[in-house]
Amino acid sequence: MVSITLGPNDNPYRVFESLNATGLELRQIDLIRNLFMMKLGVKRAEHAYTTLWLPMENLLGERFEAFAHDYYLKDGVFMRADDTYTNAKSRLENAEGGEVVAALEDMTWFADRWARIYRTSCEPHKSLARSLTSLKRFGTDTPYPFILNLFSARDRDGTLTSEQFAEIVRMIEGFLVRRMFANVPTNQLNRLFIRLWHQLPHSDDPVIEVRRALSEPSRRWPTDDAFRDSFVHYPLYTDSQPFQRRLVLDRLERSYGHREAVALTDLQIEHIVPQTLTDDWRRMLGPGSDALHQHWLHTPGNLTLTGYNPELSNAPWPDKREYYAASNVSMTRAVADNTTFSADVLAARGQDLAQRAVRIWPGPQAADGSS
Numbered sequence: 001m002v003s004i005t006l007g008p009n010d011n012p013y014r015v016f017e018s019l020n021a022t023g024l025e026l027r028q029i030d031l032i033r034n035l036f037m038m039k040l041g042v043k044r045a046e047h048a049y050t051t052l053w054l055p056m057e058n059l060l061g062e063r064f065e066a067f068a069h070d071y072y073l074k075d076g077v078f079m080r081a082d083d084t085y086t087n088a089k090s091r092l093e094n095a096e097g098g099e100v101v102a103a104l105e106d107m108t109w110f111a112d113r114w115a116r117i118y119r120t121s122c123e124p125h126k127s128l129a130r131s132l133t134s135l136k137r138f139g140t141d142t143p144y145p146f147i148l149n150l151f152s153a154r155d156r157d158g159t160l161t162s163e164q165f166a167e168i169v170r171m172i173e174g175f176l177v178r179r180m181f182a183n184v185p186t187n188q189l190n191r192l193f194i195r196l197w198h199q200l201p202h203s204d205d206p207v208i209e210v211r212r213a214l215s216e217p218s219r220r221w222p223t224d225d226a227f228r229d230s231f232v233h234y235p236l237y238t239d240s241q242p243f244q245r246r247l248v249l250d251r252l253e254r255s256y257g258h259r260e261a262v263a264l265t266d267l268q269i270e271h272i273v274p275q276t277l278t279d280d281w282r283r284m285l286g287p288g289s290d291a292l293h294q295h296w297l298h299t300p301g302n303l304t305l306t307g308y309n310p311e312l313s314n315a316p317w318p319d320k321r322e323y324y325a326a327s328n329v330s331m332t333r334a335v336a337d338n339t340t341f342s343a344d345v346l347a348a349r350g351q352d353l354a355q356r357a358v359r360i361w362p363g364p365q366a367a368d369g370s371s
Contacts, residue, residue: 027065028065028068028069028081028082028084028085029064029065029068031085032068032084032085032088033049033053035085035088035089035092036048036053036092036100036103036104037049037053039092039095039096039100040097040100040101044097044101048101048104052101052104052105052108053104053108055108056107056108056111059111059112059115060111060114060115063118065081065084066141067110067111067114067115068084068088068107069081069084070114070141070144070145070148071107071110071111071114071148072084072087072088072091073145073194074110074145074146074148074149074194074197075198076194076195076197076198077194078190078191078194078195091103110148110151110152113148113151113152113155114144114148116129116132116151117132117136117144117147118136120132120133120136125162125165125166127162127163127166128162128163128165128166128169130166131166131167131169131170131173132147132169134170134173134247134251135169135170135172135173135176137243137244137246137247138173138176138177138243138244138247139241139243139244140176140186140189142186142189142190142192142193143172143176143193144193145193145194146172146193146194146196146197147169149197150165150168150169150197151165153165153206159202159206160206164205164206164207167207168206168207168210171207171210171211171214171362173361174360174361174362174363175214175219175221176189177247177248177357177361178221178222178227178361178363179220179221179222180240180244181222181227181230181231181234181236182220182222182226182227182230183230183234183239184220184222192219196210196213196214199213200213211364211365212365214364215364215365219364221363221364222363222364223363223364224358224363227354227357227358227361227363228351228354228355228357228358229354231300231350231353231354231357232299232300232301232347232350232351232354233295233299233350234299234300235297235298235299236248236298236299236300236303237269237271237297237298237303238298239298245269245303246269248300248357249269249300249303249304249305249331250264250305251360252300252331252353252356252357252360253305253329253330253331255356255359255360256330256331256334257330258330262328262329262330264305264329266307267305267306267307267329268305268306268307268309269303269304269305269309270303270304270305270306270308270309270312270332271297271298271302271303272302272303272304272320272335272341272346273285273293273296273297273302273341273346274313274314274315275297276314277289277290277293278314278316280316280317281293281314281316281317284316284317284340284341284342285342285343286342286343289343292343296343296346296347296350299346299350300350300353300354300357301346301347301348301349301350301351301353302346302349302350304324304329304331304332304335305329305331305332306323306324306327306329306332308323311323317340317341320341321335321336321338321341322336324336331353335349
């Protein structure tokens with residue numbers, strides 16, 4: 001441990017920065033905190049830390065650094081996460097006194113909004129909170145800088161309603177889901193969402209503008225036909241993340257409509273045609289059963305939700321059908337309407353689910369400007 005005695009005119013934050021230049025690497029957020037405090041001076045820094053910085057720390061916890069990166073990305077310029085401090089330093093280079101406080105107050109305001117993206121119960125508008133919850137389940141944070149700008153448009157500028165906000169969030173989810181099924185590479189999504197807000201003309205309905213921008217051919221938002229085809233053949237169970245396939249299956253189940261909500265959290269994903277192909281199932285699938293099994297096994301048409309996954313396992317179709325018929329899960333109960341479950345029935349079910357998916361996650365604007 002090293003003890004350093006400072007004189008009455010020494011700024012501890014400036015001393016910290018000088019020492020750190022040759023010391024251990026610190027987190028970006030530690031450097032940014034020190035930057036703000038150094039610019040404010042000792043007396044103002046103590047008050048700013050207590051009233052502005054510390055509440056952000058308490059609110060965001062271990063997510064603080066991720067927020068700081070998104071906070072600066074929202075202004076439309078890409079930067080790596082480990083360049084966040086450098087970016088913050090360049091912005092505050094000529095700022096003094098009240099300007100520094102205003103910058104910290106702005107960061108605090110956005111911290112509150114950013115927290116609502118992952119802690120959606122903090123968002124008072126129920127429809128928006130549900131939309132944010134669903135998007136969060138998809139498991140990507142790339143839209144967050146764009147969503148920060150949507151919060152600003154609603155809560156500061158008054159140019160966006162909560163319903164429009166919720167519709168745009170649902171649109172983003174649909175954009176991501178469709179691209180996943182079509183195997184569109186995700187490497188450009190960061191830059192897409194960082195720049196999107198700044199590429200809008202801001203002269204029309206925000207929902208229309210966002211849909212128009214995402215519908216540009218370079219964005220690669222699959223059309224209904226492309227989505228249907230890729231949905232039917234996509235190996236959802238193996239080629240998506242666990243939380244993504246659960247989002248898809250849960251949303252499909254909800255699309256059947258329920259007078260009483262069914263608790264889905266404790267259900268498991270069930271392969272209708274089992275992963276281990278038995279003689280009974282070979283006869284059920286018919287000629288070419290092994291090849292058919294390999295192609296269709298992990299696709300949506302062969303997946304459903306059940307609380308009886310261990311009991312069902314490799315059971316033959318008559319046994320599974322009996323379980324499915326008694327299920328409270330609509331998509332599972334509907335499977336029991338089939339007297340057999342051949343490859344043709346499986347493919348037809350995939351087509352039916354694909355049509356539901358098209359309605360759940362609407363696609364891009366048509367070339368003629370229609371939806």
